[in-house]
Amino acid sequence: MTDWVVQAKDLVKTYMMGEFEVQALRGVSFxxxxxxxxxxxxxxxxxKSTMMNTLGCLDRPTSGEYILDGESVAEMNDxxxxxxxxxxxxxxxxxxxxxxxxxxxxxxELPLRYAGMSEGRRAKAQAALEAVGLKDRMTHRPYELSGGxxxxxxxxRSLVNDPAIIMADEPTGNLDSKVGKEIMxxxxxLNKERGTTLIIVTxxxxxxEQTQRVIRLRDGELDSIT
Amino acid sequence: MTFAQALLEALxxxxxxxxxxxxxxxxxxxxxxxxxxxxxVGNGAQASITGSISSIGTNLLFVFSGSxxxxxxxxxxxxxxxxxxIKPLTLSDANAxxxxxxxPSVEQVAPTLEGNALLTFSGENTTATLTxxxxxxxxxxxxxxxxxxxxxxxxxxxxxxxxxxxxxAAISLFGRADGVxxxxxxxxxxxxxxxxxxxxxxxxAFGSEDNSSYIPFTTAxxxxxxxxxxxxxxxxxxxxxxxEAVPQAVEEISxxxxxxxxxxxxxxxxxxxxxxxFLTIFESITGVLTIFLGGIAGISLLxxxxxxxxxxxxSVTERTREIxxxxxxxxxxxxxxxxFLTESSLxxxxxxxxxxxxxxxxAYIVGQVAIASGTNFVPIVGTDAIILSxxxxxxxxxxxxxxxxxxxxxxEPVEALRYE
Numbered sequence: 001m002t003d004w005v006v007q008a009k010d011l012v013k014t015y016m017m018g019e020f021e022v023q024a025l026r027g028v029s030f031x032x033x034x035x036x037x038x039x040x041x042x043x044x045x046x047x048k049s050t051m052m053n054t055l056g057c058l059d060r061p062t063s064g065e066y067i068l069d070g071e072s073v074a075e076m077n078d079x080x081x082x083x084x085x086x087x088x089x090x091x092x093x094x095x096x097x098x099x100x101x102x103x104x105x106x107x108x109e110l111p112l113r114y115a116g117m118s119e120g121r122r123a124k125a126q127a128a129l130e131a132v133g134l135k136d137r138m139t140h141r142p143y144e145l146s147g148g149x150x151x152x153x154x155x156x157r158s159l160v161n162d163p164a165i166i167m168a169d170e171p172t173g174n175l176d177s178k179v180g181k182e183i184m185x186x187x188x189x190l191n192k193e194r195g196t197t198l199i200i201v202t203x204x205x206x207x208x209e210q211t212q213r214v215i216r217l218r219d220g221e222l223d224s225i226t
Numbered sequence: 227m228t229f230a231q232a233l234l235e236a237l238x239x240x241x242x243x244x245x246x247x248x249x250x251x252x253x254x255x256x257x258x259x260x261x262x263x264x265x266x267v268g269n270g271a272q273a274s275i276t277g278s279i280s281s282i283g284t285n286l287l288f289v290f291s292g293s294x295x296x297x298x299x300x301x302x303x304x305x306x307x308x309x310x311x312i313k314p315l316t317l318s319d320a321n322a323x324x325x326x327x328x329x330p331s332v333e334q335v336a337p338t339l340e341g342n343a344l345l346t347f348s349g350e351n352t353t354a355t356l357t358x359x360x361x362x363x364x365x366x367x368x369x370x371x372x373x374x375x376x377x378x379x380x381x382x383x384x385x386x387x388x389x390x391x392x393x394x395a396a397i398s399l400f401g402r403a404d405g406v407x408x409x410x411x412x413x414x415x416x417x418x419x420x421x422x423x424x425x426x427x428x429x430x431a432f433g434s435e436d437n438s439s440y441i442p443f444t445t446a447x448x449x450x451x452x453x454x455x456x457x458x459x460x461x462x463x464x465x466x467x468x469x470e471a472v473p474q475a476v477e478e479i480s481x482x483x484x485x486x487x488x489x490x491x492x493x494x495x496x497x498x499x500x501x502x503x504f505l506t507i508f509e510s511i512t513g514v515l516t517i518f519l520g521g522i523a524g525i526s527l528l529x530x531x532x533x534x535x536x537x538x539x540x541s542v543t544e545r546t547r548e549i550x551x552x553x554x555x556x557x558x559x560x561x562x563x564x565x566f567l568t569e570s571s572l573x574x575x576x577x578x579x580x581x582x583x584x585x586x587x588x589a590y591i592v593g594q595v596a597i598a599s600g601t602n603f604v605p606i607v608g609t610d611a612i613i614l615s616x617x618x619x620x621x622x623x624x625x626x627x628x629x630x631x632x633x634x635x636x637x638e639p640v641e642a643l644r645y646e
Contacts, residue, residue: 053640058640059639059640079560082553082556082559083556083558085555085556086555091554091555097547099548099551110552110555113231114552114561
C-alpha cells in the first residue's frame with residue numbers, strides 16, 4: 001500500500017461572481033506520495049490558485065473529498081482548518097509575506113507561537129534558520145535582507161513546524177534567475193534531506209522540469225499528470 | 227498564543243506607528259483627564275459647601291412661620307385653609323421652646339427679627355442685613371468676636387442703641403474691621419454705638435454672612451423692625467443638645483407649637499429646618515452639578531473611544547495581508563481577536579493612566595488658583611473618580627475594539643492573502 005500524503009477525489013469548487021456561478025474546479029482527482037516533489041501548472045484561469053488554496057486548507061472545496069496526511073479536511077470548520085494549516089502545511093509565497101516589525105527569528109517563530117509552544121521555540125526557530133543558511137542573519141529585520149534572504153526566511157518559517165507538505169506558490173517569481181535557482185535547489189535539498197513533500201505552483205516550465213511529477217490543469221479540469 | 231505574548235506583540239505593533247498611536251491615546255487622555263478634573267471640581271464644590279453649612283453649627287434648627295403646604299402658592303393643596311390660619315411665631319413660642327421640661331432636647335433658643343437696613347458713618351453708607359438678636363444668638367450661631375463684645379442682657383433690658391457689625395459691613399463703613407468699637411454709626415438715621423466686630427466667616431451658603439449688623443432684640447422690636455403682631459419674631463434659632471438629638475428636638479418643638487397655635491392635625495403653620503435638610507438640599511444640587519460636569523467629560527471620553535475604533539478599523543484594513551498570513555500560519559479566530567483587542571485596550575489603558583495624572587494636575591492647578599484668589603475650595607480627586615474613569619476607558623477600549631477586531635478575525639484567509 002502506498003503512503004499517500006494527499007488524496008484528492010472529485011474536488012469541485014464553485015464561486016458566485018455576482019449573479020454568475022463560476023466553476024473553478026470541476027471534479028479533480030489525484031494523489032501525491034509522501035516525500036514527492038510535484039508541480040501544479042496551468043494557464044491563468046485554469047483553477048491553479050483555487051487548487052493551491054484547497055490543498056493548503058485555506059479554503060474548503062464545495063464538494064469532493066480531500067484527505068491530508070490521514071485527516072479528512074473537506075468538512076472541517078475554520079478553527080480546525082487553522083490547526084491543520086499550523087501542524088501540517090508550510091507556505092512559501094511569491095512575495096515572501098514576512099512581517100516587517102519582526103526579526104527573521106521572530107518571523108520563523110510565528111507558527112510555533114500559534115501552535116502554543118513556548119519552551120524550545122527559539123532553539124527550533126534557530127535550527128530552521130541554520131538549515132536555510134541564515135545563521136548570521138537571525139536578528140535582522142526583513143527590510144535589512146535581500147530578496148533571496150527573505151525567501152530563505154520564509155522557507156525556514158514553512159518548515160519550522162515539521163509539516164507534512166510545503167506549498168510553494170511561485171517561490172521564485174519575485175527573484176532574479178540566479179537567486180531563483182538557489183532557492184529552488186534549497187527547496188529540493190530540504191526535500192531530499194527531510195523528506196518533506198513539496199508542492200510547487202508555477203507557470204515556469206524550467207521549474208516544473210525539476211519536479212518528479214507535473215499536474216496540469218485546464219479550465220478547472222485535470223489536463224494531464226506526467 | 228498566550229496573553230503575555232499578545233501584549234508584547236501589541237506593544238511592538240503600537241510602537242511601530244508612534245504618531246498614530248500617540249494621537250489616538252491623546253483622545254483618551256483628554257477624555258479621562260476631563261472626567262477626573264470635572265469630578266474633582268464637583269466633589270470639591272460639594273465639600274466646600276458642606277463644610278460651610280457645617281460651620282453654622284451641626285445641631286442648629288431653624289423655625290419659620292408658615293407651613294410647607296401654604297408655601298406652594300395660591301391654589302396649592304391646603305393653601306385655602308391653613309394659609310388663612312397662619313399664626314405668626316412669637317416671643318412666647320420661643321420661651322415655651324426654651325422650657326427644659328417641655329423640650330429636654332433643646333439647649334438654647336434665639337428668637338430674631340430679621341431685615342435689611344441702611345448703615346451710615348460720616349458720609350459712607352452701605353446696606354447690610356439687620357438682625358434683632360438676643361445674647362443666646364451668639365453661641366447658637368457659633369459666632370466669634372474679632373473685638374469688643376456681643377449683645378448682653380443689659381442691652382436687651384435697656385433697649386440700648388448698640389450694634390455689633392459683621393467684618394464686611396465694618397470695612398464698608400470704616401475702611402477697616404478693627405479699632406471701630408466706640409464709634410457711632412446711624413442705622414436708618416438713628417444713632418447706634420458700635421460695641422463689637424465679628425470674625426469673618428467667609429462666603430457662606432446663603433451669600434456673605436459678613437455683611438451684617440446685630441442690635442438688641444428689644445431695640446429692633448420697638449424701633450427698627452416693626453411687625454404686625456406684638457411679640458412677633460421672624461426666625462427662632464434653636465440649638466439642640468447634640469447632633470443626635472436634632473430629630474428629637476424637631477418632635478418636641480413641633481408638638482409645643484402645635485399645641486400653642488391649636489393647629490388642625492396635618493396643617494402645621496410653621497416649618498422647622500434642620501442642618502440635615504440644608505445638607506440634603508445642597509448635596510443634591512452639587513450632586514447634579516457633578517453628574518452634569520462628569521457627563522460632559524464623559525462625552526469627550528466617548529469621542530476618544532470612537533477615535534480608537536476609527537484607528538483600529540484603519541489598522542485592520544492596512545494589515546489585511548498580515549492577518550491573512552497569520553491565519554495561513556495557523557492563527558485561529560480568537561488569536562486574531564485577542565491580538566486586536568489587546569491593541570485597542572492597550573491604547574485606552576495607556577490613555578487612561580496618562581489621563582489620570584493629567585486630570586490630577588488640572589485639579590491641583592484649579593485648587594492653587596482657588597487658593598490664590600482666596601476661595602476656600604479644594605478639588606478632591608476621589609478614588610471613585612479614578613476607578614470610574616479607568617474602568618470606563620478600559621471598557622471603551624474593549625467596546626470600540628470589538629468591532630474592528632471581529633472584522634479582522636472573520637476575514638477569509640484566501641481573500642486576506644490576495645489583498646493588495
